[in-house]
Amino acid sequence: MATIAVENYLKHILLLSRDSSELVPMGALAGALSVVPGTATTMVKSLADEGLVEHRPRCGVRLTGEGRRVALNVLRKHRLVETFLVDVLKMDWSKVHTEAEQLEHAISDEVLDRLDALLGHPQSDPHGDPIPSKQGKLSSQVYATVATCLAGPNLRVVRITEQSAEFLQFAEKKGLQPGTTWRVTERDLTGGLVTLRRGTGKPLALSLAAAGNILVEPLKPATGPAEGE
Template identity: 75%
Template sequence: MATVAVENYLKHVLLLSEGGEELVSMGDLAGALAVVPGTATAMVKALADEGLLEHQPRLGVRLTTRGRRIALNVLRKHRLVETFLVETLKMDWSKVHAEAEQLEHAVSDEVLDRLDALLGHPRQDPHGDPIPNRAGKIDSQVYATLATCATGRRLRIVRVTEQSEEFLRFAEDSGLRPGAELSVGERNLVSGLVTLTRTDGGKIALGVAAAGKILVEPRG
């Protein structure tokens, strides 16, 4: 059975490869896992020996089919647990990521399936992140962000791709959660400022980096 550390390495390789087939650099992986680069190299070598990922020295890593299967299962646990914490236990969506980081390694497949049923087989978690189904299939639709979308049009927030508690608390306080509707007033590339208008007329200013974390679709 995969240890907690192994599950975390595989999960982060999956997240960093955006679901695609690109190589993930050792630096990015080490950064995501908060370990020094040498540690990541050592661990990656071991995981490659186990056949869970493919290591191209000095270039990066990519999941094997087996590794991907495990990573998707961990991600499914993470996101279903987050959904449970918000929907059933009424926890604040800014806190559930940290909780799920622990629980994702302790929840069995049977509990997972029962949670899934209890919640009505949700497709997204509270942040709008897609939940892989039991077969490991995951919606990977590409959305525009508040940093890249057309201005003036009516939009709906579909996803917030940032897990830090501070960011999410800010988003919550500003009404920027999945499902909320708004439009982009103006975007100043020089100052890096994006101005939003909520349906209630309220205006919010946002840095372009933060705006890039918020995915939207045209309302319709």
């Protein structure tokens, strides 16, 4: 069985690469795991020995088929646990990430399956992050962010791509949960500000940095709803 550390390395390599052929630089990996670069190098070499990753010295690292399989399973556990914590235990949206970080390494595949069934086989977790299927398929739909949307059309929030409790708390307080509808009323690129409005509610100003963490889709797609990738 993979240790907790191994599972974490694999999960973060998966999260840091947009497609499975892309090399993740060691520095980025070390940063994501909060270890010094030397530690990441050592660990990656031993993962390579086990056939879980391919290490290109001085270039980076990527998952092998087997490594990706393990990583997707961990990610599936993480996101299903998050969903469980919010939907069933009614936990605070902003706390579940840290909690799931522990639980993802402690639940068996059987519990995973039963949790999945209990929750009705959800497609995405409370932050809108897609949940890998049991077969290891991960939806990679590309969404626009609030930072890049023009003023005008109604937008549905689909995902918050920033796991920090601080940001999530902020988003929750402002009502920016996935599923809610907003429109951009103002874009001030010079000032780095975007202003949103939910129906006739009061306007909400966001920095471009913050807005970049909020993925949205246009509310009534012109050519009918596109069915995944």
